Amino acid sequence: VLHAVIPAGGSGTRLWPLSRAGHPKFLHPLTGNASSLLQATVERLGPLSGPENTYVVTGAAHAVAVARQLPEVPDDNILVEPSPRDSCPAIGLAAAVIAAKEPQALMGSFAADHLVRDGDAFIAAVRAAAEGARRGQLMTIGITPTHPETGYGYLRAGEVDADGISRVEEFAEKPAYAVAVSYVESGRYFWNASIFLWRVDVFLGELARQQPELHAGLIRIADSWHGPDRDQVFNEVWPTLPRISVDYAVMEGAAAAGLVSTVPGDFGWNDVGDFHTLGEVLPSDANGNVVLAAEDANPAEVLLLDTERIVVVPQSGRLVATVGVHDLIVVDTPDALMICSRDQAQKVKKVVDDLKTRGRSTHL
Amino acid sequence: VLHAVIPAGGSGTRLWPLSRAGHPKFLHPLTGNASSLLQATVERLGPLSGPENTYVVTGAAHAVAVARQLPEVPDDNILVEPSPRDSCPAIGLAAAVIAAKEPQALMGSFAADHLVRDGDAFIAAVRAAAEGARRGQLMTIGITPTHPETGYGYLRAGEVDADGISRVEEFAEKPAYAVAVSYVESGRYFWNASIFLWRVDVFLGELARQQPELHAGLIRIADSWHGPDRDQVFNEVWPTLPRISVDYAVMEGAAAAGLVSTVPGDFGWNDVGDFHTLGEVLPSDANGNVVLAAEDANPAEVLLLDTERIVVVPQSGRLVATVGVHDLIVVDTPDALMICSRDQAQKVKKVVDDLKTRGRSTHL
Numbered sequence: 001v002l003h004a005v006i007p008a009g010g011s012g013t014r015l016w017p018l019s020r021a022g023h024p025k026f027l028h029p030l031t032g033n034a035s036s037l038l039q040a041t042v043e044r045l046g047p048l049s050g051p052e053n054t055y056v057v058t059g060a061a062h063a064v065a066v067a068r069q070l071p072e073v074p075d076d077n078i079l080v081e082p083s084p085r086d087s088c089p090a091i092g093l094a095a096a097v098i099a100a101k102e103p104q105a106l107m108g109s110f111a112a113d114h115l116v117r118d119g120d121a122f123i124a125a126v127r128a129a130a131e132g133a134r135r136g137q138l139m140t141i142g143i144t145p146t147h148p149e150t151g152y153g154y155l156r157a158g159e160v161d162a163d164g165i166s167r168v169e170e171f172a173e174k175p176a177y178a179v180a181v182s183y184v185e186s187g188r189y190f191w192n193a194s195i196f197l198w199r200v201d202v203f204l205g206e207l208a209r210q211q212p213e214l215h216a217g218l219i220r221i222a223d224s225w226h227g228p229d230r231d232q233v234f235n236e237v238w239p240t241l242p243r244i245s246v247d248y249a250v251m252e253g254a255a256a257a258g259l260v261s262t263v264p265g266d267f268g269w270n271d272v273g274d275f276h277t278l279g280e281v282l283p284s285d286a287n288g289n290v291v292l293a294a295e296d297a298n299p300a301e302v303l304l305l306d307t308e309r310i311v312v313v314p315q316s317g318r319l320v321a322t323v324g325v326h327d328l329i330v331v332d333t334p335d336a337l338m339i340c341s342r343d344q345a346q347k348v349k350k351v352v353d354d355l356k357t358r359g360r361s362t363h364l
Numbered sequence: 365v366l367h368a369v370i371p372a373g374g375s376g377t378r379l380w381p382l383s384r385a386g387h388p389k390f391l392h393p394l395t396g397n398a399s400s401l402l403q404a405t406v407e408r409l410g411p412l413s414g415p416e417n418t419y420v421v422t423g424a425a426h427a428v429a430v431a432r433q434l435p436e437v438p439d440d441n442i443l444v445e446p447s448p449r450d451s452c453p454a455i456g457l458a459a460a461v462i463a464a465k466e467p468q469a470l471m472g473s474f475a476a477d478h479l480v481r482d483g484d485a486f487i488a489a490v491r492a493a494a495e496g497a498r499r500g501q502l503m504t505i506g507i508t509p510t511h512p513e514t515g516y517g518y519l520r521a522g523e524v525d526a527d528g529i530s531r532v533e534e535f536a537e538k539p540a541y542a543v544a545v546s547y548v549e550s551g552r553y554f555w556n557a558s559i560f561l562w563r564v565d566v567f568l569g570e571l572a573r574q575q576p577e578l579h580a581g582l583i584r585i586a587d588s589w590h591g592p593d594r595d596q597v598f599n600e601v602w603p604t605l606p607r608i609s610v611d612y613a614v615m616e617g618a619a620a621a622g623l624v625s626t627v628p629g630d631f632g633w634n635d636v637g638d639f640h641t642l643g644e645v646l647p648s649d650a651n652g653n654v655v656l657a658a659e660d661a662n663p664a665e666v667l668l669l670d671t672e673r674i675v676v677v678p679q680s681g682r683l684v685a686t687v688g689v690h691d692l693i694v695v696d697t698p699d700a701l702m703i704c705s706r707d708q709a710q711k712v713k714k715v716v717d718d719l720k721t722r723g724r725s726t727h728l
Contacts, residue, residue, distance in 0.1 A: 017685070301724070305714055319700040319727050321381070321715045324708025328689065330701075336683040337696055339703060344688030350669055351685045360665070363683050 002130060002197075003105050004049035005094040006041055007087055008058040008066060008112035013349040014274040017336035018313055021364050026112035027065050030272055030292060032282045037272065038112045039069055045110065047123050048130075055079060055098070056112070057090040076226075082238050087194070088249040089241045092207055092214065096222035099200040106133055108197040109246075115281055117268025125265040129197045132165045132261045138206065138254050139197040140168065141265040142190025148180035151273065153192040153247070157262050168260040171252050190262065193269055194247065202259075203250070210253045217241050275329040276345035279311035311342065336363050366494060366561075367469050368413035369458040370405055371451055372422040372430060372476035377713040378638040381700035382677055385728050390476035391429050394636055394656065396646045401636065402476045403433055409474065411487050412494075419443060419462070420476070421454040440590075446602050451558070452613040453605045456571055456578065460586035463564040470497055472561040473610075479645055481632025489629040493561040496529045496625045502570065502618050503561040504532065505629040506554025512544035515637065517556040517611070521626050532624040535616050554626065557633055558611065566623075567614070574617045581605050639693040640709035643675035675706065700727050 012025035019025040026038040035043060042054055051072040056079070058066050063080040070078075079093055091109050098105045108126060116122045129139040142155045153174055157166035171192065175183060183189035208215040217237045224233040242249075254260050270281040279290045288309040291302050301319045302312055308326040316332045329340040329348075340348055355363055376389035383389040390402040399407060406418055415436040420443070422430050427444040434442075443457055455473050462469045472490060480486045493503040506519045517538055521530035535556065539547060547553035572579040581601045588597040606613075618624050634645040643654045652673035655666050665683045666676055672690040680696045693704040693712075704712055719727055 017683070303715060303718060305711065305718070306708065316701075318698070319381070319724075320703075321700065322703045323711045323715060324705040325692065325703055328692075328703070330703060332701055334682070336685065337680075337694075337701065339684075339686045339689055339692070339694060341688040344670065347669065347687050351667060351687060354667060354669070360683075 001053055001106065002045075002048040002126070003053045003055065003094075003098045003102075003107045003200075004042075004045045005055045005057065005091060005098075005107055005109045006038070006112045007090045007094075007109065008038055008056050008062065009084060009087075009090070010113065012113065012272075013352040014346060015272070015278075016331075016348055016352045017333045017338050017363060018315060018331050022061060023065070024062065024113075025272060027062065027069065030278055031115060032292070036069055037115065038066065041110055041112050041114070042070060042073070044116055044119050044122060045108075045126075048126060049108075052077070055094045057081065057094055058112075059084055082235050084243075085238065085241050086243045086245050088207075088211070088214065088244045088246040089218065089238070091196075091246050092204075092218045093221060095200045095203050095207075096218040097225050099204055100222045100225060103201055105200045106130055106197070107200050107203070108133075108195070110195055111193070111271070113272055114193065115268075115270040115272055115278075117270075117281060119267075121267035122265070122269075125263055125267060126195075126197065128164055128263040129195075131163055132263065133197040133199055133202075136199065136202050136259075137165070137261040138203060138251065138259050139165075140251070140260065140262045141193060141195040141197075142166075142168075142262040143193045143269045144264050144266040145184045145189065145191050148177060148184045149191065150174060150177050150180050152271075154180075154183050154189045155192050155262055157188055157190060157264075165261050165263055167258065168255045168262050171247060171255055190264060191269075192247070193265070193271070195265070196246070196251070206250050206254045206257075206259065211242075211244070211249050214241055214244070214249065274345040274348065275311050275313070275331065275340070276342045279309075279329070279342065284309075309342065365417055365470070366409075366412040366490070367417050367419065367458075367462045367466075367471045367564075368406075368409045369419045369421065369455060369462075369471055369473045370402070370476045371454045371458075371473065372402055372420050372426065373448060373451075373454070374477065376477065376636075377716040378710060379636070379642075380695075380712055380716050381697045381702050381727060382679060382695050386425060387429070388426065388477075389636060391426065391433065394642055395479060396656070400433055401479065402430065405474055405476050405478070406434060406437070408480055408483050408486060409472075409490075412490060413472075416441070419458045421445065421458055422476075423448055446599050448607075449602065449605050450607045450609050452571075452575070452578065452608045452610040453582065453602070455560075455610050456568075456582045457585060459564045459567050459571075460582040461589050463568055464586045464589060467565055469564050470494055470561070471564050471567070472559070474559055475557070475635070477636055478557065479632075479634040479636055479642075481634075481645060483631070485631035486629070489627055489631060490559075490561065492528055492627040493559075495527055496627065497561040497563055497566075500563065500566050501529070501625040502567060502615065502623050503529075504615070504624065504626045505557060505559040505561075506530075506532075506626040507557045507633045508628050508630040509548045509553065509555050512541060512548045513555065514538060514541055514544050516635075518544075518547050518553045519556050519626055521552055521554060521628075528627055529625050530627075531622065532619045532626050535611060535619055554628060555633075556611070557629070557635070559629070560610070560615070570614050570618045570621075570623060575606075575608070575613050578605055578608070578613065638709040638712060639675050639677070639695065639704070640706045643673075643693070643706065648673075673706065 012019035132139045154172040156170040303321040313331040327342045331338040376383035496503040518536040520534040667685040670688045677695040691706045695702040
């Protein structure tokens, strides 16, 4: 059985005004149907992990929304961080809590806010990675790159064994464009989508070796998890833990020690980084227009005249009409409207920066 | 003294979703400040006509809004048509009501929904036209054309006399483009902005000659205007009057009889036909962006990043942010959002047509 851990954090400023600090992107239905990204992540893992083996690690600010979106996940499986501490404490806590029940449990970690087009191919890749994890490797799924993306980190993979598993020789930083081109041409580099599978004993062993204090703190919390002191210990120990990502804290060092392997994944993965890429993966009409399902039961009407390749996110319930426009992003929320050229989608976070600078917290 | 008559009708479908059937464009502040087009029209005429000499002819649906926007205009000067009957009955009724009090009164008719940039030049042109009207001509102000517009009718003017007045030889229909070019090059053609000045006795004489039944009906209504039977006579006679424009019913025939003259007007006139032309006449920022003042006391915030030459009408109170866009129209109202390319501004009425076709009357 696979214990699926879903770290659910981050606000997604490039998805403003849909994504807000108080309502980050994983809570939104950016999936082409009514499911939120978080719900779609849980559904996608259904064939491998039932609700009782699904864990979500999230911040206090989002605990209520997560609980309501995932009524089938047991209370104890929603781990609510008292304060944000980056991915290693979050994932490590889940590993320690799972290990306390089942010391050699198989665990996977999957971001709450990514999209996958081909669910069957995804499951097949996770199954292949699980095989490597059972043998004692820290596994990752390396996404087969479709273009020389400079916004992602890469994995360099070694020779492929009989089971389709390769050793990860290196975690490479976000590359310059020319470097990214050479990575893609080489056929040996994959996008690091931060999808990990391991046996919790193997992961916690590496954590103990590389980050002994973090490991000790997490074990203290996990030991008290099912007892009366949980809250006291959690609130006492958690703030003392370092803010560090799992890639940096564990995976890079483990790769250097020959403990990390990968299987390739080619399942239409998308990190939903901005509205433009979201438009690239969701189904469009004959003119290339993508309209995202509204969140409420009474979806807005959208009227597109002489309009091509726009991404519309109608979330205010109002009528949205466009005439003679193309390659735009239109995000319509109850208190803010954002219109952006598709090729400038990365700059949406500048609006958020601008609002912060001006102290306009209402819309953040 | 000039009696200023302001026919206030028409919905302005090319200004949707701001302009609606129930709230047409003359009621909206499309002037660059808080005044509505109607209020700006009254203010503009202030040097010539005080409130007691200002008359508005409007439909029953807009009577309340007109009354509230113009509290200084006396009750009796707001003529409320029981049903729409085009411009000749509307203007003719005002002429007959004014004539009942002052048979040789000087009257002008000015559309409620036009913009004028240079108020002083406007007043000077009206004064010049008034001079011709006193002498017994039906006067119009011919707008000096700035480009070969195919959307307007034209006037052909004859020789200019010592007072700057020319006989109108012909009312020309909306021309094809090549014809419009020849009109502008000739220097003898002016835009017909439907601005008229006359003595009411002269106008009513021509009305009696050309449209005797319409004239008789209007005189019947005017005769009862200040008596106890006003409503009864008005409601009985009005529906029997023909739907006809003043240009067609009176001016064309009067021109053929040598009774129509014109003075040129060059005062930054604009008929506010669509959002693009509105953007052309209102003040813009350094990047060519025009933001229209909001209607309410709590104006929306507008944040334009890397944005050029857009027209924004923020009327919902929401934050509007744009990133990396240009040459767009963005109209944000509480129940509908419209985004249009500036060069397609004429097509906005297609949205209205589409909504009508689909029976979506909510947003009309």
